[in-house]
Amino acid sequence: MLEVTLRHRFDGFDLDLSFTTEGGITALFGRSGAGKTTVINALAGLLRPDVGRVVLEGEVLLDTQRGIWVPPHRRRLGYVFQDARLFPHLDVRKNLTFGARYAPRGSQGADFEDVVALLGIEPLLDRAPATLSGGEKQRVALGRALLCHPRLLLMDEPLASLDGPRKQEILPYLERLRDGGLGLPILYVSHAVDEIARLADRLVLLQNGRLKAQGALFDVMADPAAVPLLGVREAGAVLEADVIAHAEDGLSTLAVRAGQLELPGVQAPIGTRVRLRVLAQDVILSRQRPEGLSSVNILPVRVDAVHPGDGPGAAIALDAGGDRLLARVTARAVRDLDLREGMGCYAIIKATTVAPGSIGR
Amino acid sequence: MVSFGPIMDLDAAAWAALLLSLRVATVAMLCSLPLALWVAWILARKQFRGKGVLSALVHLPLVLPPVVTGYLLLLSFGRNAPMGRLLESFGIGLAFHWTGAVLAALIMSFPLMVRAMRLAIEAVDPRIEAAAATLGAPRISVFCRVTLPLIFPGILAGAVMGFAKAMGEFGATITFVANIPGQTQTLPSAIWTALQVPGGESRALTMAALAGLVALAAVLLSEALARRVARRIAGAR
Numbered sequence: 309m310l311e312v313t314l315r316h317r318f319d320g321f322d323l324d325l326s327f328t329t330e331g332g333i334t335a336l337f338g339r340s341g342a343g344k345t346t347v348i349n350a351l352a353g354l355l356r357p358d359v360g361r362v363v364l365e366g367e368v369l370l371d372t373q374r375g376i377w378v379p380p381h382r383r384r385l386g387y388v389f390q391d392a393r394l395f396p397h398l399d400v401r402k403n404l405t406f407g408a409r410y411a412p413r414g415s416q417g418a419d420f421e422d423v424v425a426l427l428g429i430e431p432l433l434d435r436a437p438a439t440l441s442g443g444e445k446q447r448v449a450l451g452r453a454l455l456c457h458p459r460l461l462l463m464d465e466p467l468a469s470l471d472g473p474r475k476q477e478i479l480p481y482l483e484r485l486r487d488g489g490l491g492l493p494i495l496y497v498s499h500a501v502d503e504i505a506r507l508a509d510r511l512v513l514l515q516n517g518r519l520k521a522q523g524a525l526f527d528v529m530a531d532p533a534a535v536p537l538l539g540v541r542e543a544g545a546v547l548e549a550d551v552i553a554h555a556e557d558g559l560s561t562l563a564v565r566a567g568q569l570e571l572p573g574v575q576a577p578i579g580t581r582v583r584l585r586v587l588a589q590d591v592i593l594s595r596q597r598p599e600g601l602s603s604v605n606i607l608p609v610r611v612d613a614v615h616p617g618d619g620p621g622a623a624i625a626l627d628a629g630g631d632r633l634l635a636r637v638t639a640r641a642v643r644d645l646d647l648r649e650g651m652g653c654y655a656i657i658k659a660t661t662v663a664p665g666s667i668g669r
Numbered sequence: 670m671v672s673f674g675p676i677m678d679l680d681a682a683a684w685a686a687l688l689l690s691l692r693v694a695t696v697a698m699l700c701s702l703p704l705a706l707w708v709a710w711i712l713a714r715k716q717f718r719g720k721g722v723l724s725a726l727v728h729l730p731l732v733l734p735p736v737v738t739g740y741l742l743l744l745s746f747g748r749n750a751p752m753g754r755l756l757e758s759f760g761i762g763l764a765f766h767w768t769g770a771v772l773a774a775l776i777m778s779f780p781l782m783v784r785a786m787r788l789a790i791e792a793v794d795p796r797i798e799a800a801a802a803t804l805g806a807p808r809i810s811v812f813c814r815v816t817l818p819l820i821f822p823g824i825l826a827g828a829v830m831g832f833a834k835a836m837g838e839f840g841a842t843i844t845f846v847a848n849i850p851g852q853t854q855t856l857p858s859a860i861w862t863a864l865q866v867p868g869g870e871s872r873a874l875t876m877a878a879l880a881g882l883v884a885l886a887a888v889l890l891s892e893a894l895a896r897r898v899a900r901r902i903a904g905a906r
Contacts, residue, residue, distance in 0.1 A: 383803075386804075396819070407804030456804045
């Protein structure tokens with residue numbers, strides 16, 4: 309468990325926040341300039357905040373009040389930088405083993421063969437960093453951080469400098485890391501909601517150097533108050549679904565608590581549990597069960613909360629048999645449909661709105 | 670056409686001058702290497718009051734007339750100067766001694782070495798070093814395993830520059846340690862002496878060719894080494 313309290317002021321920017329993380333992947337989300345990298349650098353010891361306290365599993369890494377500051381090399385935090393930062397004069401193998409000699413004797417962690425296999429970098433071992441692609445560099449950087457047996461892995465937008473296909477190349481490795489046996493907690497900094505929805509267990513939302521929300525991913529993503537923070541086009545609940553069947557026309561049947569959904573592009577085998585990200589702007593509400601619609605994804609829901617936005621829109625929190633959904637409708641629709649807390653209605657989800665990249669696990 | 674035949678007929682005094690110059694330049698270069706690296710590091714990476722003064726002081730021998738530098742050395746380390754007497758009591762005589770030539774060469778070549786190394790250090794991305802620290806490497810390990818290999822071509826360039834400058838140093842040396850054949854007469858001093866003697870031109874020319882050869886060899890060697898390092902970093906194995 310990690311407890312963080314930081315206060316830092318520089319160049320007209322003012323950071324003042326505190327949050328905690330538990331195991332699994334905690335995503336630190338915010339727009340550019342929200343202070344994400346400042347936070348992660350302060351955790352790694354690469355930046356000394358004006359005031360702060362950082363406690364990792366009971367060990368105080370930083371406490372400005374008591375004058376405690378553990379230097380970066382003794383913190384044992386793996387750091388995967390946005391720009392990989394491999395050592396240009398060493399080949400991949402030597403990059404990977406760079407930190408091994410500094411890990412405490414008998415420390416628990418991945419061994420060389422496991423990491424190389426996990427990341428698929430066996431063919432790269434004798435190559436020089438300058439000859440690697442962006443995605444390959446990131447995989448090596450990840451392996452390098454894992455092999456120094458960190459207690460916590462810090463990842464600063466590891467995919468931000470990669471294009472779409474390269475991102476898809478890395479994401480499965482991160483999922484394997486999350487679901488694998490390493491049990492390594494990860495703090496994952498990102499401004500890409502799709503990555504977070506796919507990877508994170510817990511979400512910490514930052515805005516202008518302040519904490520805006522924190523909690524379990526499913527809770528925060530389904531919170532109407534988080535819509536302006538995530539962006540109206542990016543906001544949307546994440547729910548878990550079981551893959552039941554794949555039809556020949558390319559559609560797959562997935563079971564959620566309130567019923568079944570027919571979705572295209574699901575790669576996961578039958579019986580697996582996947583995450584679905586349902587964008588709030590792609591959920592349509594109806595008071596009656598609609599007939600004759602082209603969409604077959606209709607779930608009975610109950611209105612949990614009506615959250616008016618700043619503009620003409622409103623965010624509606626929905627309960628779908630225990631799963632939560634988020635819908636974004638106009639304030640006029642709220643009035644016309646007379647949407648109120650506790651009211652039953654139907655949510656229509658267009659099949660095409662669940663992109664293949666948003667499904668995973 | 671220049672004939673290299675006479676090289677074989679070098680007289681004892683010329684040989685002595687060549688060997689002394691090689692010894693002075695090598696010792697001066699090796700002595701100033703760690704110090705130059707340290708000063709280059711400070712100038713490249715540290716921010717402090719008086720940095721400008723330190724930089725000016727280091728570069729002063731580059732712009733000062735060499736004879737003035739030699740004279741200042743004589744004033745500070747001469748037999749009658751306090752520093753000179755102190756060193757003399759430890760058995761280190763500098764004035765009119767070959768070690769004095771080393772000091773003169775060291776001071777004259779120092780700015781060139783610092784310059785080359787500073788440029789190399791400034792070219793190293795501090796974020797790479799930060800990455801090494803997050804992997805658990807203490808500062809000294811970061812320097813030895815990351816910074817040093819990356820700036821090696823710069824150190825090499827600085828060393829060759831320093832060596833060549835020390836080989837050719839004339840003004841400060843002759844002022845500080847004079848021109849005693851077999852003791853303080855370096856190759857440039859010997860060339861200069863030969864030119865003062867009627868009919869000494871052929872001797873002077875031979876020694877000049879020799880000085881040229883040494884300089885050329887040093888530069889070629891460093892180029893080859895630097896290319897190898899650069900190739901390794903670029904990844905073409």
